[in-house]
Amino acid sequence: MKRNLLLIGLVILVLGGVVAYYMYQKPAEKSVSDEPELVIGAQELLAAFQADETKAMATYARSEQVIQVIGTVRSVDRSDPAKVNVVLETGDALAGITCEFEPAHAPDWKEGANVKVNGVCAGVLMDVLLTRCAAVE
């Protein structure tokens, strides 16, 4: 009986170790796959950050929170070999929503296209930044 308990304990320990190792080694997602928690327009998102950055961070940029942004493409920049940057129109010439795509996941969008993007919001500098972006078909 004691021996069986020990064996079971050992198996649980080993299994736990395997799971922990797997969790630790799990690669970071380069492009989000989860469903978005909320949907917002590009103009509305920028306005929220301009009005109250702290509140906007708590609403749209929580840890690992996936959001969907709807907007029109202002520009597509493929000059950086590491990232494709799509900027969505906000009505503010100095600020847009920058959507950062891995080149392998970057959509073939053109200026003026109406689009939807899933991503994780990192906050705002001059633009609001959406990372790990995935185009919504």
Place this chain on the structure above:
Amino acid sequence: MNRTFSMGVLLFPALVFAQERYATRTGEVTFHSETPMENIDAVNHKATSVVDLASGQVQVSMLIKAFEFDKALMQEHFNENYMESNTFPKGEFKGKLAGFTAENAKNAGKYEVTLEGELDIHGVKQKRTLTGTIEVDAAGAIKATTDFIVKPADHGIKVPGGVNVAEEINVKARMDFLKM
């Protein structure tokens, strides 16, 4: 002072002195932590920087959540446990550039520069003097690089004992500037 206003204060004189202002929104910042157990590397492709060569003013800003790691758990711990990026979303450096002027920007070459200012990480500011290099190529493109050490403890970042994070982190930055 909100974000737009504070960046605008730096940018407004661009209307008058546009030819001496350079900026980028895609600066690259990497950091490297080395311990016998594990190395940690992260990269941020979205640092924003503005340089005014007339006054020497420099500002570099980056979003902490834009740092990418290879491992998901590392990225999560970095943001939630160490940097507390929900509370302190940005890292910033504001200072003065010495060793490079608007006149230098007209001539191809390599210039050794210093940046004297304040580094704000995790809500804690430290006065720093950084050294770097600015290269001007034949086409007039300007590239600035610097590398320096950051001690997490200097910025109130608590790393629990037994965790594989070095006491000194190597930071490198590279900015490819465009004239404003």
